[in-house]
Amino acid sequence: MLAFTLRRMIQAIGVMLAVGIIAFAMFRFAGDPVNQMVSIDTSAAERAAIRKSLGLDDPIIVEFAHYFANAAQFKFGVSYQFRLPVADLLKERMPATLELATCATILAMVFGILMGVYSALRRDTLLAKAFQAISLIGISLPTFLIGILLIYLFSVTLGWLPSFGRGEVVKIGWWSTGLLTLSGLKALIMPSITLGLFQMTLIMRLVRAEMLEVLRTDYIRFARARGLTTRAIHFGHALKNTLVPVITVTGLQFGSVIAFAIITETVFQWPGMGLLFVQAVQNVDIPIMAAYLLMVSLIFVTINLVVDILYTVVDPRLRATISRPA
Amino acid sequence: MSVRQNLLAAIVAAMVAVAASPASSQVLRYANQGELKSLDPYTLKETTTIAHHAHVYEGLVGRDKDLKIVPALAESWETLDPTHWRFHLRKGVKFHNGDPFTADDVLFSADRVRANGSNFLSNVPGDAKFVKVDDYTVDVMLSAPNPILISQWDGWYIMDKKWSEEHDSIAPTPASATTPSYAALHENGTGPFIIESHQPGVKTVFKVNPNWWGKPEHNLKEIIFTPIASDATRVAALLSGEVDVIEPVPIQDIQRVNASGVATVMNGPELRTIFLGMDQARDELLYSNVKGKNPFKDIRVREAFYKAIDVDLIKNRVMRGLSTPSALMIAPQLFALSKDFTRPKADIDGAKKLMAEAGYADGFEVTMDCPNDRYVNDAAICQAVVGMLARIGVKVDLLAQPKAQYFGKVLKPGGYKTSFYLLGWTPASQDSHNVLHDILGCRDDPKDPTRGEANLAGYCNKELDALADKILVESDTAKRDQMIKQAFEIAIKDWAYIPLHQQALSWGVSKKVKLTQRADNQVLLYWATKQEE
Numbered sequence: 011m012l013a014f015t016l017r018r019m020i021q022a023i024g025v026m027l028a029v030g031i032i033a034f035a036m037f038r039f040a041g042d043p044v045n046q047m048v049s050i051d052t053s054a055a056e057r058a059a060i061r062k063s064l065g066l067d068d069p070i071i072v073e074f075a076h077y078f079a080n081a082a083q084f085k086f087g088v089s090y091q092f093r094l095p096v097a098d099l100l101k102e103r104m105p106a107t108l109e110l111a112t113c114a115t116i117l118a119m120v121f122g123i124l125m126g127v128y129s130a131l132r133r134d135t136l137l138a139k140a141f142q143a144i145s146l147i148g149i150s151l152p153t154f155l156i157g158i159l160l161i162y163l164f165s166v167t168l169g170w171l172p173s174f175g176r177g178e179v180v181k182i183g184w185w186s187t188g189l190l191t192l193s194g195l196k197a198l199i200m201p202s203i204t205l206g207l208f209q210m211t212l213i214m215r216l217v218r219a220e221m222l223e224v225l226r227t228d229y230i231r232f233a234r235a236r237g238l239t240t241r242a243i244h245f246g247h248a249l250k251n252t253l254v255p256v257i258t259v260t261g262l263q264f265g266s267v268i269a270f271a272i273i274t275e276t277v278f279q280w281p282g283m284g285l286l287f288v289q290a291v292q293n294v295d296i297p298i299m300a301a302y303l304l305m306v307s308l309i310f311v312t313i314n315l316v317v318d319i320l321y322t323v324v325d326p327r328l329r330a331t332i333s334r335p336a
Numbered sequence: 337m338s339v340r341q342n343l344l345a346a347i348v349a350a351m352v353a354v355a356a357s358p359a360s361s362q363v364l365r366y367a368n369q370g371e372l373k374s375l376d377p378y379t380l381k382e383t384t385t386i387a388h389h390a391h392v393y394e395g396l397v398g399r400d401k402d403l404k405i406v407p408a409l410a411e412s413w414e415t416l417d418p419t420h421w422r423f424h425l426r427k428g429v430k431f432h433n434g435d436p437f438t439a440d441d442v443l444f445s446a447d448r449v450r451a452n453g454s455n456f457l458s459n460v461p462g463d464a465k466f467v468k469v470d471d472y473t474v475d476v477m478l479s480a481p482n483p484i485l486i487s488q489w490d491g492w493y494i495m496d497k498k499w500s501e502e503h504d505s506i507a508p509t510p511a512s513a514t515t516p517s518y519a520a521l522h523e524n525g526t527g528p529f530i531i532e533s534h535q536p537g538v539k540t541v542f543k544v545n546p547n548w549w550g551k552p553e554h555n556l557k558e559i560i561f562t563p564i565a566s567d568a569t570r571v572a573a574l575l576s577g578e579v580d581v582i583e584p585v586p587i588q589d590i591q592r593v594n595a596s597g598v599a600t601v602m603n604g605p606e607l608r609t610i611f612l613g614m615d616q617a618r619d620e621l622l623y624s625n626v627k628g629k630n631p632f633k634d635i636r637v638r639e640a641f642y643k644a645i646d647v648d649l650i651k652n653r654v655m656r657g658l659s660t661p662s663a664l665m666i667a668p669q670l671f672a673l674s675k676d677f678t679r680p681k682a683d684i685d686g687a688k689k690l691m692a693e694a695g696y697a698d699g700f701e702v703t704m705d706c707p708n709d710r711y712v713n714d715a716a717i718c719q720a721v722v723g724m725l726a727r728i729g730v731k732v733d734l735l736a737q738p739k740a741q742y743f744g745k746v747l748k749p750g751g752y753k754t755s756f757y758l759l760g761w762t763p764a765s766q767d768s769h770n771v772l773h774d775i776l777g778c779r780d781d782p783k784d785p786t787r788g789e790a791n792l793a794g795y796c797n798k799e800l801d802a803l804a805d806k807i808l809v810e811s812d813t814a815k816r817d818q819m820i821k822q823a824f825e826i827a828i829k830d831w832a833y834i835p836l837h838q839q840a841l842s843w844g845v846s847k848k849v850k851l852t853q854r855a856d857n858q859v860l861l862y863w864a865t866k867q868e869e
Contacts, residue, residue: 041740042750048455049381051764051774053786054748056457061749091373092536093509093520102535158568165576173572174367174564175539279564281538289371289537289565292709294740 018318022311029307030081033300034074043090043294064090077300087297091289096301100283105185106176107275107282111267113198114206119260122210126217127249130225141214148211153270157204157277164200172197174279205274209263216259220252254325261317265310363558364849364866365579366859367570371537371563376519377493378454378508381764386491387858388561391542392432393493393525396423396442397486401852401863403669403766405486409437409494409526410474418481418811425472429549431496432523432530439468444497454508458764458786459492461485481809483816488765499524528552528862529559537563555865574599574844580866581851582844583859587656587713593844602843602853605660607667608762610711612645612721612834614638614755617779617794621755623703623733631700632755632793638831640690644728645721646682647836654716658840664824666763666771667838669855673821677828679835687728699729705757706734707742712839718758732756752792759792760839762856768820772804776827795832 043066044057061067065076080087086096125145129138165173177193179186188194224230225248233243272284279285283302290298370384377389398408407413410423429437446466449456464485465477478485500506505519523531528550529542542559544552562579564570567586573579575596585593590601614632615621621630631637647661663679664671691697706718715736722732737745746754763770778796779788787801788794803823810816827833843859845851852863 039741041738041742042744043740044749045743045747046740047380049764050743050747050761051458051770051790052381052455053458054789055785057749059452093374093376093379093517094536099536158572161569161572165578166572169576173576173578174569175562276566277569279562279566279569281535285565286537292738292740 015315015319018315022308022315025311026304026307027078029303030078030300031074033303034070034077037294037296037299038070040291040296040299041294043296046293046295047090081301081304086301089290089298090295091293096297099286099298100301100305101184102186103281103283103286105187106280107268107271107284109188110198110201110205110274110280110282111264111271113202114267114271115209115260115264117202118206118209118213118263122213123217123256125210126214127221127244129214130218130221131244133222145211145214148207149215153204153208153273154277156207157200157274160200160204161277171200176281201274201278201280204277205267205271209260209267212263213256213260216256217252220255221248224248224251254321257320258317261313261320262310265306265313268309269306362556362866362868363560364556364581364861364864365560365562366581366861367562367564367573367579368583368859369563369565369567369570371565372534372540372561373536374509374520375523375531375534376505376509376517377491377495377525378449378456379520381455381459381491383762383857384859387860388540389491389493389523389525390527390858390860391529391559391862392523392527392531393495394527395489395491395493396425397489399490399854399856401854403855409442413486415811416475418483418809419478421476421478421485422469423474423476425474426549427472429526430547431499431526432545433496433499435496435498435524437494437496437526438471439474440471441494441497442466442474443468444500445492445494448495448500448506448508449492451507456492459488459490461488481811483809483811483813484765484767484769487767490764490766493525495519496524528554532558552862553865554862555868556861559861571844574846577846580846580849581859581861581864583842583857584712585842585844587658587842590656590658590842597847599844599846602841602845602851603658604841604853604855605667605669605838606762606841606857607670607766607838607855608711608760608857609662609665609667609838610659610714610717610758610760610836611662611665612641612836613757613759613793613795614641614834615752615793616832617752617796621702622753623755625701631694631696631702634694635831636690636694637696640687640694640728641725641730642831642834643680643683643687643690644730645724645834645836647679648682649724650717650720651837654713654720655837655839658712658842659837660840661837662835663828665761665775665827665833665835666768666824667855670763670766671768671817671820673817676821677824682724684727691728691730697729699731701731701733702756703733703735705742705746705754706736707739707758708736710739710742711758711760712842714758714760717836721758746792748789752794754792757792758836759790761790766856768824769804769807772800772807772820772823776823776832777801777804793833795827795830797826797830797832800826 044060065073089096089099125141129141132138161173164171175197176188177197178191179188179194180190188198230243230248233247271282272288275282275284276288286298287302368384372388373380377393394408396408396410397405400406409426411426413421413423415421425439431437443466446460449460450462463479467475469475503518505517509517509520528545528548530545532541532543534540540561544557564573570582571589574582575598577598585601593599593601616632618630620628651659651661661679663677664674668674704718706715708715718734718736722734725732744750746757761775773787774790777788777791778801779791779794781787800823803819807816807819841853841857843853848867850865
């Protein structure tokens with residue numbers, strides 16, 4: 011197990027280095043950051059001085075080595091636009107994104123599994139067909155459109171929910187949470203739905219398909235033959251066995267939920283890391299872009315690792331293979 | 337009713353109450369497309385930033401609702417001789433931390449604004465010497481006369497010397513700072529509002545300054561600023577009443593806002609002039625199928641381009657009526673004699689004839705560089721220009737790109753890499769000399785290396801340069817205006833640039849709020865009153 015984890019961690023470092031190299035190669039095409047930092051009538055001499063002091067004139071290899079030497083010590087530099095350390099900015103924005111992503115994932119899992127199980131067991135009912143229709147909408151409508159539709163319905167027309175922001179937040183240490191205030195909870199509803207809808211439909215369709223597959227297998231027939239209750243067969247045996255792929259997908263999707271919260275955060279002006287990243291791209295704020303991409307790749311490799319370990323918990327057969335690799 | 341039902345009823349009632357509770361009447365909520373990036377007033381010279389700072393910081397002079405210069409921290413001033421100005425400072429003014437405002441703070445601010453890392457170097461002449469006469473009198477000694485000295489001071493705010501020294505913020509926060517500066521996150525000005533909290537890019541709260549020296553023209557106790565970058569969300573926030581003022585309202589949403597019954601759009605001409613430039617410097621264009629020569633060096637081709645473009649059509653179709661076609665490279669509000677100029681009408685046949693005379697009867701191909709996220713409908717304007725030039729046989733290959741790439745390519749540091757482009761310009765000093773010097777001045781002047789730095793087209797006429805130098809030092813307004821007129825006439829005769837229009841300001845304002853709109857697009861909420869509920 012230890013060897014397995016170690017091997018995975020070395021791979022993770024490789025992945026992050028690769029992400030860093032690709033990112034740095036792309037920053038060259040993002041434009042000139044100095045233009046975004048000064049007014050248009052700033053003299054060329056001033057601009058050149060800033061370029062030099064930022065180290066933008068160094069060869070890309072030098073820039074990259076310099077950045078990684080610092081990043082390894084958790085020094086991500088100072089944001090060009092805010093003149094604040096990137097690490098502080100990310101730390102300040104992280105709670106917003108994580109709360110949103112967690113709420114969206116919980117929402118997606120609870121409703122996705124319930125709807126999936128229902129539409130697998132009661133395939134021909136009207137409700138199951140309605141769920142299928144909803145899932146089609148969720149999969150085909152782009153996120154920003156759903157967000158804007160929700161805003162126009164619930165904020166502008168009905169006036170029930172706030173159209174932007176996080177509402178009042180409460181500070182617990184450095185963590186700022188919107189979960190403890192009414193306005194914070196209200197502000198969370200629409201972004202969570204917008205962000206979670208796609209995952210929800212995905213989980214629903216997956217659970218439905220897996221469940222139908224499992225219900226056809228021999229051991230379910232044997233279970234029926236043994237006279238077990240339908241409830242025990244469906245939830246004790248069938249559902250449990252559909253959960254392996256669901257865990258994989260949800261786990262991997264949690265990474266995407268964080269990474270792709272970008273669009274939802276932009277639509278709802280949600281002050282999270284995704285919004286910070288979008289603003290950084292527009293302003294060629296390389297330190298923020300680099301740190302964000304590294305962080306996202308770190309999240310992905312961590313989630314992959316956790317999912318692999320979770321497999322062994324759910325499926326004992328895998329434990330044997332890992333401890334005695336072939 | 338059971339306990340549970342009671343509880344449920346109470347929760348629902350509470351939610352309804354919160355949803356329906358009106359915003360406290362004297363709290364003004366304001367959302368802008370841009371964000372307040374740094375609180376250090378010398379870091380970034382950009383309209384939105386300067387306007388935010390104007391609520392907490394003040395300069396020696398200010399501008400009123402019509403952009404006329406008015407006393408601020410200096411009560412009065414006089415010119416003892418053309419190179420010697422004297423400023424009498426306001427007494428009894430206190431910074432937000434209680435420090436008194438004196439001549440030392442002016443001297444300190446004059447040094448700080450001209451130090452490395454400041455973005456306001458051009459606002460205060462480097463050779464101007466600031467001398468303290470007594471605690472409330474400051475002399476400014478210049479090496480040459482400068483009649484527009486105080487109009488250049490726009491956005492130069494006075495900082496507290498003692499506070500800056502205490503917090504290790506003597507130098508402006510440079511763009512390349514590696515440690516955050518105290519002044520970038522905190523303010524200590526003399527202005528009518530105090531920043532209570534500032535979360536960069538998220539939210540900034542301004543509280544009224546009860547000890548301000550002036551008489552408030554607003555009825556606010558608090559301003560809450562939130563940047564909302566997404567157009568649709570910003571408009572939705574205004575329509576749902578969650579914010580009271582937004583800037584800007586996208587052109588396509590103006591009608592909807594006006595029809596909503598809860599808010600209206602304030603429109604007015606802005607000071608920024610949008611224009612087209614043609615590379616006249618290179619011997620061969622970078623991006624064209626004409627090899628071995630540069631068609632834009634031929635004055636007839638430039639005239640043909642000018643006449644092929646129908647600004648009225650752009651105004652009606654692209655700008656939905658919200659632009660003021662311009663004959664000059666400067667907004668009419670900024671130059672007294674601008675009414676003497678009229679823009680020649682579009683003339684396709686004339687343009688075709690000129691092209692034929694120049695030997696391009698079949699036209700030619702050229703690439704146009706255009707930003708797509710900088711000015712109002714910028715890419716759409718360029719698209720219209722492409723269509724109009726097609727009528728005289730010119731095939732324009734449009735390269736519309738985000739401002740980060742666009743400016744990186746076309747400005748001086750990028751090597752002026754463009755053949756044909758669209759740009760917008762607001763003279764920082766609100767004076768014609770800035771346009772004559774920065775855009776119409778010859779590039780590569782050995783005596784004045786900053787001349788013509790924004791002259792991406794490389795237009796050059798020594799006669800105009802000589803006039804510009806005289807205009808800089810002429811103190812007689814009438815004589816000076818005549819010389820400016822002469823200079824603009826030269827540029828027009830040369831068909832140097834193609835001015836298009838001044839775009840319109842577009843602010844969304846709740847019906848509960850009364851606001852003054854100033855042509856420089858600074859949203860100044862210290863002139864806002866909000867109806868009590």
